[in-house]
Amino acid sequence: MSDIRVTVNGRARDGAEVGPHTRLLDWLRGEGLTGAKEGCAEGECGACAVLVARPDGEGRSRWTSVNACLPPAAAFDGQEVVTAEGLGTAGGTGTPAALHPVQQEMAFRGGSQCGYCTPGFVCSMAAEYYRPEREAPGAATEAAAGAQTGTEVVGEEHAADHECGPNGFDLHALSGNLCRCTGYRPIRDAAYALGTPAEADPLLRRQDRPAQPAPPTRVAAGGAQFVRPGSLEELFEHLEDTPDAQLVAGSTDAGVGVNIQHARPPLTLAVDRLEQLRTLEVGQERVEIGAALSLSEVERGLAGRVPLLDQVFPQFASRLIRNAATFGGNLGTGSPIGDSAPALLALGASVVLASAGGEREVPLDEYYTGYRQSVRRPGEIIRAVRIPLPPARYSAFHKIAKRRFDDISSVAVGIAVHVEAGTVTSARIGLGGVAATPIRAHAPERILSGAPWNRDTVLAAAAALAGEGTPIDDHRASARYRSAMLEQALLKFWAQNALAPDMEVSR
């Protein structure tokens, strides 16, 4: 067992007891910091949320909320973590009361009942409190109104009001936190009542300095190892020795495997801090997104450059998950219900596979070969995702799920259509949840391509879309509903885009 060192609430702590599969949550609780709780062990409830200082551009850092129940503690070696205990003190025997503004609002407004989820809510809320872009109500509301949630035709404006406070607080910051007691109204009120951090607020000032660079880390115990290689070359060496090593970035999927399926991979390789996987290049002809950038980082970095992805982000899990999860991970797990693949298929994306021998680019629609299987060879990693530019002018991401915030798709549909002079010049449709892999809907694409963009074309394509894939009955939805939703996705797309100016030509 090798020591790690994590700064928690301003104090460096040595993790002598930490093994390769010790979760951050368990280590913190073992240290006596029992504020973070386990509610679900899947990154769904957020009772375990804590803050970590993460890089934020040149010379700056950002307090980032993450689930502590999923990642290994070793992944936080060298990092700075803040828990609810570190934000403020309750007062009482021997300690003065000094609540953080977030804690003050939550306590005073009835934001806690049983209190079990509260420390996690406080951490998620604090991250949003310190978010540098959280500002001017007007600007914030406008930004939120522009982001379609994709589940409503007419409700978006209303929804935007509901989901963004007058103080610029984005309610999606709390989308990964569940409360079973309050009904959320007082928590929303607390969030929307927050002011601006004081100039001298030490956590605010901390963001003016860079995050601690993550050091190479190796933790071994009981025949298992956690390794954070210091370089890409070192990563490839490990992969050569152990081709089936578990690669992790945010551990949002692998952590579920550890917690729920009790997976105990002998070698876990953390790639999240490798610079070659953390690039974001926006060129004339394409965007290249580093596989280990968190989705939140990609969302900020793209700044609306790919409108279809702006529809995906708010529907992709929760802010807590997006702060850790990556495109590399979502594509790499190969789950047929991952939300990024249907959108990326519609965008005509490709993946860049890298190994010691060099790189190759594979179109995403040729990447998957079977259930959780792909053309990725042993020793290869996904280094980046490339999306061609310019993106199709008309695009949509329709996610069908029981719950609008933070749910898993029963069906997900990505649609991107080019229309010129009333004729569809290209159409790409990506589907999730209807087959063993994410798939393209070739039959409706063929019907659309080259056809006039009108209602008859859409009806024919929608009927074909309903026949795509081999949907199943399960606890999320019936096969019948899944097929119906494929058809409806295109009808809805038509309803949303039929009146767009240059489409009207064709009517």
Next chain:
Amino acid sequence: MTSLADRPVNPVVGVPVAHENAALHVTGTALYTDDLIVRHQDVLHAWPVQAAHAHALVQDLRTAPALAVPGVVRVLTAADVPGVNDAGTKHDEPLFPTEVMFHGHAVCWVLGETQEAARLGAAAVEVDYEPLPSLVTVAEAIEAGSFQGAQPTVSRGDTSTALATAAHRFSGEFEFGGQEHFYLETHASFAYVDEGEQVLVHCSTQHPTETQEIVAHVLGLHSHEVTVQCLRMGGGFGGKEMQPHGYAAVAALGSVLTGRPVRVRLNRTQDITLSGKRHPYHARWEAGFDESGRLQALEATVTSDGGWSLDLSEPVLQRTLCHIDNAYWIPHVQVHGRIARTHKTSQTAFRGFGGPQGMLVIEEVMGRCAPLLGVDPTELRHRNLYVPGQTTPYGQPVRHAERLRTIWTQLLDRAEVERRREEIAAFNAAHPDTKRALAVTPVKFGISFNLTAFNQAGALVHVYKDGSVLINHGGTEMGQGLHTKMRQVAATALGVPLETVRLAPTRTDKVPNTSATAASSGADLNGGAVKNACEQIRDRLAEVAARKFDIHPDDVRFVDGTVTGIGFHDRQMSFAELAHDAYFQRISLWAAGYYRTEGLHWDGARMQGEPFKYFSYGASVSEVEVDGFTGAYRLLRTDIIHDVGDSLSPLIDVGQIEGGFVQGAGWLTLEELRWDVSDGPHRGRLATQAASTYKLPSFSEMPEEFNVHLFEQATESGVVYGSKAVGEPPLMLAFSVREALREAAAAFGPGRRSVELASPATPEAVFWALQEGRRVLAADTEQAPAPATSAAH
């Protein structure tokens, strides 16, 4: 002589205050059962061996392979039980079973030095099972005649004649789902033999006394050798009323056998697969209305899915039958109830305790029949509300029935229902693919345990010489704010500032023989007991003060920490000085308080009596917007007026109303328990056993606009400081969401059509409901083809 309901001047009750532990909650320093283990050494961790059969015999169980796993200390089996091998009160729940009764049933428990060791040990235990035929659905159980417990009937009048002569007669049959409690804190117990040689069990339990009794009978001890403490729970909702006992017993048994502290903390998968849930039901009904839409008769048979053991299924069913009228006068009633025995978790108490299921039946009747009667559903509900002088089907006068209509009128006014109906009509006319609707539903909910004996409580109050106050009572804190209210009651009764009253953790060695903190009764019962204890002390102190002031004790006044006489302007003393003086006069400064609810009687065999002290009333109006492409919906706005009497603690009460409403909306719209009902290898397995598959309401399900108003001038005589219970009734305000979804789905089809809507009304269920409307509409207009709406096909 003052009554229980009277408030003194400047009472601390009625003041909005935050939860007494809010500062601890927000700083992560409020401790829960499983947070205590880091304060102890040598703790052992327990892990269950769960059977992967819906029904099977345990033929052989070999623990030796587990003991060979490094770090495994012991495997607990039936052979280790010194007392009774039973985890329930009905003696039908063996703690270590020889017959597996549901998929996931724990057959033995492994203790390890670490959780990992215990888990690996559990995986190493070898069990031979002989699979047996199983009944997984309530329909299968009905078909097989598999029932358990009593089959009560509540009846009044001549239902068959009334149905035969009714102007309108409708019938229906439907099933509706249960609900997982999903308290954020899973079941947790932590036990050790303490320095006084007693078995001390920290347990997340709503019923410490019953936990104590079960632990004692498993260990073969007397109750005075076992103490159960519940510091606080991370949510209970009824799920910790009956269910914690077995886990506490496992922890206690392990600690007695090993001499070490033992922790049982279920992870979420274990909690969902092991513990009971809200009962799903099957219901068949027939209802008769007169020409004007007044209910004449209801005949129904309701079958709850009790799971594998009785647990609380019988009282839950009783409450279903006692709430099938909801807020409506039904002259002739005949309702039969029965409990199916299935191979599932043992379904149990859940906020509302069967009441919501009964009310769902009558609200389904209203929602289905209104279009067929040609009456607006809101009007139909209003027309049938109880009026003063009427009685329930089980013979209890509906006191304060006039509040129902007053609340209804005020609500429609406050929520601007008339104006919004016009807006909705205009919106729907302009939007073929999106429809809005609103619905209004009432709540009447009986307060008290149906079983009369449970309606008692105790408290222990100490005043120290410095005037500080320490209170203890039999109720438990699960987030509902009971402790906050009890401090307010004590501060009011003693006339001292809230800050001078501290509350000590709930323990069975402080207040014995307590009732469960359940049935919404926590504040009523324990508040009565705390008030009683405080008043005993105050009366003694009044005599001391009276001697000092040379006045009659009745003329002594206690206000905000100061003691004075009636009409005094210049003579007073502090409460602390008085306590100090009283001590030196050898006056007792502590008291045991006691309360029993007066006037209750209930004949469970005849299903007649007056089981409830009073009724809680409320009504809500919800507006939804449904996407015709997907069935997905938003809850745009909810308005509620709810009757909590004179609130003991308004911030707490509003929190209970809002939280109950959203939890109810979750049950009715989103939360879906799905079992494997196939004949495959996983038959009986719960498919939704995680937060990723069982979805709770999140921010996206709360009403976007949410207005809650406490009914005014609502003093409830005979209850502590004129208040009413609040825990359960607001959950049932959520029927307005389900009924609004029904009406929005109806708006996609032709008028006057009865809409079937599954429960829970998931987006998929709503989609099929609205598609059916479109289909009928398309068929209706086939002769005269109209321009198709964009989604009709």
